[in-house]
Amino acid sequence: MVTAGKKNPFKGRQFTVEIILWAVRWYLQFPISYRDLKRMLSDRGIQVDHTSLFRWIQEYAPELEKRIRPHLRKTNSSWRVDET
Numbered sequence: 406m407v408t409a410g411k412k413n414p415f416k417g418r419q420f421t422v423e424i425i426l427w428a429v430r431w432y433l434q435f436p437i438s439y440r441d442l443k444r445m446l447s448d449r450g451i452q453v454d455h456t457s458l459f460r461w462i463q464e465y466a467p468e469l470e471k472r473i474r475p476h477l478r479k480t481n482s483s484w485r486v487d488e489t
Contacts, residue, residue: 414465424451428458429465 415422424446432442439455439462446453 425461429462432462
């Protein structure tokens with residue numbers, strides 16, 4: 406997420422870039438709460454508060470979504486409902 410000529414958006418964070426992106430990706434990929442995500446990270450030895458997770462997701466999720474959107478497959482707008 407660091408680009409040439411721009412400041413590092415992760416500078417000053419207590420956790421590494423990998424941990425932050427890991428948490429944000431899990432939250433966006435699965436229907437889980439901040440507290441569930443906190444427990445998942447705790448199971449892996451990472452102690453983080455759910456309010457920090459909230460802040461990370463508010464800050465980094467829009468940028469991740471913007472960068473990944475061009476790589477997602479287009480969906481087919483055609484669909485059918487079975488009669489049963």
